[in-house]
Amino acid sequence: MEPTVAGTRTAGAHAASAHADPVDPDILATLHEARRRLRTQTASLLFVSENGTILEPYASVGLRHTLRAASRVPMGQGFAGRIALSRQPLALSEVTRENVINPLLRTSGVQSLLGVPVLTPSRLLGVMHVGTFEGHEFTDDDVATLYEFARRVAEIAEPTGVHRAHDAALVLQRSLLPTTPRDIAGLETAARYVPAEGDLGGDWYDVFSLPDGSVGLVMGDVIGHGLPAAVIMGRLRSALRAYALDYSRPAEVLERLDRKIRHFEDGAYATVVYAVLQPPFEKVTFSSAGHWPPLMAAQGESPQEVPIVHDPMLGIGDFERKETVVEFPEGSSLCFYTDGLVERPLDPHDPRSRSTDRQLNIVRTHFSAADDPETACSRLVANAVGDEFVEDDIALLIVRRP
Secondary structure: OOOOOOOOOOOOOOEEEOOOOOOOHHHHHHHHHHHHHHOOOEEEEEEEOOOOOEEEEEEEEOOOOOHHHOOOEEOOOHHHHHHHHHOOOEEEOOOOOOOOOOHHHHHOOOOEEEEEEEEOOOOEEEEEEEEEOOOOOOOHHHHHHHHHHHHHHHHHHHHHOOOOOOOHHHHHHHHOOOOOOOOOOOOEEEEEEEOOOOOOEEEEEEEEEOOOOOEEEEEEEEEEEHHHHHHHHHHHHHHHHHHHHHOOOHHHHHHHHHHHHHHHOOOOOEEEEEEEEOOOOOEEEEEEEEOOOOEEEOOOOOOEEOOOOEEOOEOOOOOOOOOEEEEOOOOOEEEEEOHHHOOOEEEOOEEEEEOHHHHHHHHHHHOOOOOOHHHHHHHHHHHHOOOOOOOOOEEEEEEEOO
């Protein structure tokens, strides 16, 4: 039997990875040994992204949910982000929403945390942390022990390059997805991107502020897979942003984006929903090019599809596009998603066994206005996707008006 901190229960010893690639077995063994030596219930590792601004969850043992549901942590924010920025150890005797960004840790029951930076002589690779399911005061000896394991991780990761994505194309695609802003006054946002197993896709989300103070929200999906779809996705994302600077109406933006794809991206097609909120964000104006309608959850009510007008997807012809204006009450949340979230096989071994209605019901069941966006994203990915095989990439965006 594994030792535990007095009075605590031992979590399952399975590993969870946030990536399609398997976890390096030596790193996985190091996480297990760190958990055993420090008598904790969880051990987790995050690596710094290629651009150095985000901590990407890599692997964890002891957490009850898939790491796909975990948050990407901006440098300097939350528990792991503060460790990465300061390059100093940090212990928390109590986990709260204020000091830990990642809701996966809170919903898994973690009460206390100890983390250290993973360093080489020349740079920061990431952050390693351990957690307990009951309050615990970590000692200086615990810090020294965790540093020992962090050095071991660095010795494994640096020469093998496991701290970097194995596929340069995946790095390209991930670089095109923004970290959702947390400083838009009057709105809360969070997002997730789950790549398809071993393949690229054309899904994307975007959140941006405009010069007049309004906020643009985008969810899109280029039809197809592979590097061509990812490259077209990047070009459409940039073009939509540029058009949004010149045209205030979502329908106008999509009309010009449609013209762009038909002229410059011969044979390409995409679905997009673009929404604009103007302060004080009491209403949302939508225009949809054949995309799944967002869900809206109001306080104390079941989520409902936003009744938007569905115009044809981009790339098939010249159409006058329409708009729908919807009330956005305080305390409500919007959920934008791509088809990978709801078009999933009933049988993992039979991709043809699909039930969109079943998946939509799962999403509706677990989407609530009571959750902050980070928690909502984690809950939806954990329950609608879990650790199952992902044949189509998934983009998810939650926006809440507190």
